[in-house]
Amino acid sequence: MFENLTERLQKAIKNIRGYGKITEENISDIMREVRLALLEADVNYQVVKEFTNRVKEKALGEEVRVSLSPSEVFVKILKDELLVLLGKEQVSLNLSNKVNIIMLVGLQGSGKTTTIGKLGNYLRKNENKKPLFVACDVYRPAAIDQLKQLGKQLDIEVYEEGQGNPVDIAKNSLKYAEEHGYDSVLIDTAGRLHINEELMTELNNIKEVVNPHEILLVIDSMMGQDAINVITGFNEKLDLTGTILTKLDSDTRGGVALSVRHLTNVPIKFVGVSEKLDGLTFFEPTRMVGRIIGEGDIMSLMEKAEAVIDTEEAQKISKKINKGDFDLEDFLLQLKQIKKLGSIENILKMIPGASKLGLGNVNIDPKQMARIEAVILAMTVKERRNPNIIKASRKQRIAEGSGTSVQEVNKLLKQFEQMKKMMKMMKQGNFKFPMS
Amino acid sequence: MGIFNKLKNIISKEATVNSYDKGLAKTRDNFISKLNILNQKYKQINEDYFTELEEILVMADIGVETIISFIDRIKKRVNKEKITDPKLLTEVIIDELFIIYVDEDILSTKINYNDNGPTVLLFVGVNGVGKTTTIAKMGFKLKQEGKKVLFVAGDTFRAGAIEQLLEWGKRVACEVVTGKINSDPSSVIYSGIEQGIKEQYDVILIDTAGRLQNKVNLMKELEKINKVIGKLISDGPHETLLVIDATTGQNGISQAQAFKEITNITGIVLTKLDGTAKGGIVLAIKEKVNIPVKYIGLGEKLEDLQNFDLEKYIYGLFKDLLR
DSSP: OOHHHHHHHHHHHHHTTTTSSSSSHHHHHHHHHHHHHHHHHOOOHHHHHHHHHHHHHHHHOOOOTTOOOOHHHHHHHHHHHHHHHSSSSSOOOOOOSSSSEEEEEEEEEEEEEHHHHHHHHHHHHOOOOEEEEEOOOSTTTTTHHHHHHHHHHHHHEEESSOOOOHHHHHHHHHHHHHHTTTTTEEEOOOOOOOTOOHHHHHHHHHHHOOOSHHHHEEETTOOOOTTHHHHHHHHHHHOOSSEEEEEETTSOOHHHHHHHHHOOOEEEEEEESSTTTOOOOEEOOHHHHHHHHHHHHHHHHHHHHHHHOHHHHHHHHHHHHOOOOOOOOHOOOOOOOOHHHHHHHHHHSTTTTTTTTOOOOOOOOHHHHHHHHHHHHTTHHHHHHOOOOOOHHHHHHHHHHHHOOHHHHHHHHHHHHHHHHHHHHHHHOOOTTTTT | OHHHHHHHHHHHHHHHHHHHHHHHHHHHHHHHHHHOOOOOOHHHOOHHHHHHHHHHHHHTOOOOHHHHHHHHHHHHHHHTOOOOOOOHHHHHHHHHHHHHTTTTTTOOSOOOSSSOOOOEEEEESSSSOOOHHHHHHHHHHHHHHOOOEEEEEOOOTTTHHHHOOOOOOHHOOOOOOOOTEEEEHHHHHHHHHHHHEEEEEEEEEEEEEETTTHHHHHHHHHHHHHHHHHHTTTTTSSEEEEEEETTTTTHHHHHHHHHHHHSSOOOOEEEESSSSOOOOOHHHHHHHHHHOEEEOOOOTTTOOEEEHHHHHHHHHHHHHHHH
């Protein structure tokens, strides 16, 4: 997500670098870029208008400081204002009740049922809760089946009464939860349009019966300008406590994220980042701003890395990089570690400056990774330690051994050479991340 | 302004467009009232007028680049044709909207039927757009036309997807070919088509798992599905329909581009048009990726799938302006 938005904003920032100072004349062109970038990201039209006006005003009002260049000043203003849009602080779930009642609502296809699965998994794993799923989507064919299958995968019980009355099911589930020692109840509801009076009233009836601590609206992050109608529609009727943005692992520019909080004051609490059941993460505004501006999200990456990477092994490799004798054997080890971190695309997105190096939109097929690994595995240890000795006949053998082609072996060796060069530059300090 | 007159003629045929009308009412009211306010507010056409026009078009989710070049063209026409009255400009706006979409193409929403053996329709799209529901509606429609219809549950990934299609199969009395959850979708599809050929079905409707267009491995899976279909029926699939949710914003263009790269998308099914979303992104998709809309979804009922009719669609948007 956000990649294209980041790219566009960086274009604007780059333009400003050419100027000695920010003036009424040159800021107009830049604000035009920023405006288009935001509109193409589906940021709400009103929000774009307000945002660009504020940024422009601030940029012009900013006193010239010797220590900061115009582009640095501009980036700071952008960051501050984006943070205002996203809400400065992270808002977490209210989980301090004897039984925490959480209700998920939203349009059809926004991802409510999948999100219930992810949320249940999160509550159990990270909050040490004992969740119960409640199947109140009695309309969509097989919605109950879907929730039951998720429950089975996670070993979380599902309370259901078939195609009964959703209000009664919700009510009965609370009693069931108390009797069976569950401390969190997650209620799945049917997808509905915010303008469907009858079904919106039904949600309100469920709300009155169960008194939920959290009513979360699940929104598809690929949504366009209609998002505001949907959010206001649900909020006016139900007084939402938060939203969950789904499908952020798509290439959406994520404008919804920048509009929701600002226009409705309803905080974003979680974001869905993969189809897997652990693909739900906290929404952290400051980190998100870093991603939008293209500074990456090194905090999240480090947290993730700490959780999965063997520190000793990593230190050894980093020493080798510093000494300049990093070889394919080390590369292989690294590949294995990286695989534990998740997809390369996701890692790259979190690295500061990656998008500026043209790495923001890289697509890497997991199968491609497996092929690279196969090629390296087909080499002897001696070859891995000293790739220079790999000439024509060895290449032929490696290609056959790994089921690939000589071209692919060549490509890998060439890429590895480039990588080493980059490492060398970084070591010598010639390699600057454009914004750090 | 031939198209415009044609539109006016359609108004007399109002009865035929009633249900279209109902579904798009919210869309239209919003859009029209804004354009009307715009026309009342401005006695003459100036820069502020165009800024507001831009806002109206952006709010309808018509692509940003499309809008910018669109407004440029309108401005040129205003200069050239010396238009000063905003009311007259409305006609130019509608005219130009047609031009974006049609662009001298001959457009058909008809299904490309196979004369020798079953016609294969493949449904693809990102998650949650309504592929399975659309298949049910399409099956219902085709059965009403007297066709023998087979469903194939090619979404073996999402929990409950197979059961969902089975349930729809029951409701519309269509046989459903299924495989195990998490099995290779290509193999289910292979046996589905085999059965379809053997038992002489007229149409085979294939459901696939929702996939985000930037997931390389899932897009490769789709490539494989295509190959498998081609093995059994050399010119299949006869239609590959990309299902797009009307609430989708600018990402719709990216979806259309990515899916078109992998498969030969022959048309779009625009779903959920009964909400407040305008689905304007289809105009940009047609202009940039050249994929026409073939069907629209206007509700949750089986009969809520209709052939896309550009005249009715734009008429629906501009009805009140034409009176």
